[in-house]
Amino acid sequence: xxxxxxxxxxxxxxxxxxxxxxxxxxxxxxxxxxxxxxxxxxxxxxxxxxxxxxxxxxxxxxxxxxxxxxxxxxxxxxxxxxxxxxxxxxxxxxxxxxxxxxxxxxxxxxxxxxxxxxxxxxxxxxxxxxxxxxxxxxxxxxxxxxxxxxxxxxxxxxxxxxxxxxxxxxxxxxxxxxxxxxxxxxxxxxxxxxxxxxxxxxxxxxxxxxxxxxxxxxxxxxxx
Amino acid sequence: xxxxxxxxxxxxxxxxxxxxxxxxxxxxxxxxxxxxxxxxxxxxxxxxxxxxxxxxxxxxxxxxxxxxxxxxxxxxxxxxxxxxxxxxxxxxxxxxxxxxxxxxxxxxxxxxxxxxxxxxxxxxxxxxxxxxxxxxxxxxxxxxxxxxxxxxxxxxxxxxxxxxxxxxxxxxxxxxxxxxxxxxxxxxxxxxxxxxxxxxxxxxxxxxxxxxxxxxxxxxxxxxxxxxxxxxxxxxxxxxxxxxxxxxxxxxxxxxxxxxxxxxxxxxxxxxxxxxxxxxxxxxxxxxxxxxxxxxxxxxxxxxxxxxxxxxxxxxxxxxxxxxxxxxxxxxxxxxxxxxxxxxxxxxxxxxxxxxxxxxxxxxxxxxxxxxxxxxxxxxxxxxxxxxxxxxxxxxxxxxxxxxxxxxxxxxxxxxxxxxx
Numbered sequence: 001x002x003x004x005x006x007x008x009x010x011x012x013x014x015x016x017x018x019x020x021x022x023x024x025x026x027x028x029x030x031x032x033x034x035x036x037x038x039x040x041x042x043x044x045x046x047x048x049x050x051x052x053x054x055x056x057x058x059x060x061x062x063x064x065x066x067x068x069x070x071x072x073x074x075x076x077x078x079x080x081x082x083x084x085x086x087x088x089x090x091x092x093x094x095x096x097x098x099x100x101x102x103x104x105x106x107x108x109x110x111x112x113x114x115x116x117x118x119x120x121x122x123x124x125x126x127x128x129x130x131x132x133x134x135x136x137x138x139x140x141x142x143x144x145x146x147x148x149x150x151x152x153x154x155x156x157x158x159x160x161x162x163x164x165x166x167x168x169x170x171x172x173x174x175x176x177x178x179x180x181x182x183x184x185x186x187x188x189x190x191x192x193x194x195x196x197x198x199x200x201x202x203x204x205x206x207x208x209x210x211x212x213x214x215x216x217x218x219x220x221x222x223x224x
Numbered sequence: 225x226x227x228x229x230x231x232x233x234x235x236x237x238x239x240x241x242x243x244x245x246x247x248x249x250x251x252x253x254x255x256x257x258x259x260x261x262x263x264x265x266x267x268x269x270x271x272x273x274x275x276x277x278x279x280x281x282x283x284x285x286x287x288x289x290x291x292x293x294x295x296x297x298x299x300x301x302x303x304x305x306x307x308x309x310x311x312x313x314x315x316x317x318x319x320x321x322x323x324x325x326x327x328x329x330x331x332x333x334x335x336x337x338x339x340x341x342x343x344x345x346x347x348x349x350x351x352x353x354x355x356x357x358x359x360x361x362x363x364x365x366x367x368x369x370x371x372x373x374x375x376x377x378x379x380x381x382x383x384x385x386x387x388x389x390x391x392x393x394x395x396x397x398x399x400x401x402x403x404x405x406x407x408x409x410x411x412x413x414x415x416x417x418x419x420x421x422x423x424x425x426x427x428x429x430x431x432x433x434x435x436x437x438x439x440x441x442x443x444x445x446x447x448x449x450x451x452x453x454x455x456x457x458x459x460x461x462x463x464x465x466x467x468x469x470x471x472x473x474x475x476x477x478x479x480x481x482x483x484x485x486x487x488x489x490x491x492x493x494x495x496x497x498x499x500x501x502x503x504x505x506x507x508x509x510x511x512x513x514x515x516x517x518x519x520x521x522x523x524x525x526x527x528x529x530x531x532x533x534x535x536x537x538x539x540x541x542x543x544x545x546x547x548x549x550x551x552x553x554x555x556x557x558x559x560x561x562x563x564x565x566x567x568x569x570x571x572x573x574x575x576x577x578x579x580x581x582x583x584x585x586x587x588x589x590x591x592x593x594x595x596x597x598x599x600x601x602x603x604x605x606x607x608x609x610x611x612x613x614x615x616x617x618x619x620x621x622x623x624x625x626x627x628x629x630x631x632x633x634x635x636x637x638x639x640x641x642x643x644x645x
Contacts, residue, residue: 009453012452012456015459016456018460019456019460022463080445080448080452100448101449101451102448102451102452102453102482102486104459105460106459168462170472170476172476172479179524179525181552182521182522182525182552190527191525191526214472215469215472216472217476218462218476
């Protein structure tokens with residue numbers, strides 16, 4: 001996949017690049033409005049990650065340009081502004097998703113994957129990981145073509161693991177993905193263990209042992 | 225001072241006018257009555273004396289004594305007595321009724337003989353004149369008074385009109401409104417000065433408010449990018465090879481703190497947004513459903529049992545997003561502060577929503593409960609903004625918030641004033 005990361009904060013930009021490059025993606029960067037509009041009009045990208053508040057202009061204008069030139073790139077807007085107006089305007093202009101700073105890279109990654117799965121980008125609505133198959137339309141999971149019964153949270157967890165396979169996911173990242181704003185209520189994270197252990201049990205029963213505990217409290221979904 | 229009954233300015237002015245006029249009118253009438261009465265009395269007496277001297281004169285000219293009852297009588301007397309002037313009632317055969325007369329009796333020695341001269345004058349006549357004068361006076365005064373009252377009132381109204389208009393303008397002043405207040409011009413110097421000073425004050429308050437708002441907005445906005453960088457860097461770090469378990473624990477703990485800052489920031493922004501009146505959407509929100517959704521959400525988050533009891537459907541007119549926040553904050557506050565084996569109880573009865581949780585002791589300072597950053601339980605992690613947001617939302621819609629402690633339970637009560645049952 002080819003990415004353009006238009007973000008004027010270089011530190012954040014580079015962090016996104018290193019996270020995405022682990023999946024053998026090609027990442028280009030733009031650090032201001034001019035560079036971003038220049039690159040989107042000249043090259044084709046699969047995904048454009050667009051900061052609204054670019055140094056010399058608005059990311060929304062870059063988005064307009066993209067749509068004007070009829071580029072078939074998935075656009076995910078990132079913004080420090082949690083305002084609904086910005087969000088709606090971005091989505092109206094044709095952005096595919098919107099994420100507010102600060103966000104977890106794993107969360108960004110799972111949003112990117114979700115956007116790419118949509119038919120518009122020629123993606124499939126099923127994700128396969130060895131013997132595991134996830135149907136994102138019907139929210140069901142299969143191991144060796146046999147459906148496994150998962151709760152809503154377990155399903156979300158499995159999808160999150162598979163899209164961020166090979167990465168260390170701390171309990172904080174997982175909690176925020178599953179519960180968003182409520183996650184600060186999960187003080188001792190006992191509840192995460194319950195959900196992860198249930199999922200792990202259901203997968204292990206079918207012979208899929210991919211959820212590994214790392215560093216005592218973190219998790220990694222990986223095929224040895 | 226505060227309890228003192230307030231009177232309207234114009235009413236006060238007309239009451240004063242009415243009062244003074246009434247006193248003047250009554251006093252004037254009384255004085256006029258007595259003055260006229262004494263004048264008339266003097267006139268009658270003068271008349272009596274003058275008639276008496278004419279009779280005396282006629283007797284001196286050797287005319288025979290004569291009578292014209294009851295107006296005058298002159299007859300011989302045996303001795304000289306003290307003269308007297310008094311009121312007397314005499315039966316008048318011509319009128320066939322008793323009449324009040326003023327009577328002057330004098331005794332005179334004329335040409336060696338003693339005479340008793342009696343002169344009388346009808347008093348009724350003068351009394352009627354008196355009453356006539358008083359009534360006329362009263363009528364003139366009343367008419368003048370009514371006209372004065374009417375014109376005075378009208379003039380007052382016109383004079384104070386700019387004042388009242390500007391008062392309305394001040395009443396409608398909203399710190400969040402972008403429309404500047406418009407003050408009616410007046411040729412009265414004091415009014416113009418008042419307007420000027422109030423305009424100055426309003427602008428100052430508005431500027432301060434704007435600055436504060438802008439500051440809060442800027443701060444929470446500016447914090448977000450560094451937080452995002454920190455979070456992203458940590459996420460890449462924990463994915464590096466060769467970090468130790470201890471280092472991982474540290475990173476994980478930093479992630480938790482970033483999360484706290486993020487939540488804090490979000491709540492602060494929410495408070496600012498409510499302050500900015502950015503929630504203008506009002507819908508008929510089903511509070512029962514909002515509570516139920518909350519219970520479902522929290523089921524996956526906390527082992528604490530939540531019991532929900534409702535008498536009726538509670539519909540409140542408010543922003544649906546804020547209704548969610550309101551319920552969430554109340555429930556999460558209860559979950560944070562309860563013991564895990566004690567259930568949270570939520571009830572909807574009439575237009576009242578109560579959320580209660582177990583507690584060992586009542587709060588020491590319940591009045592501070594809804595203040596920003598007030599935390600009574602130091603061991604519980606909280607942003608200190610949850611209940612402040614609840615209060616803010618309730619204030620926005622005029623709902624009332626109450627706290628009570630009964631039978632080892634902290635009880636939070638929200639009364640949805642505009643609710644439809």
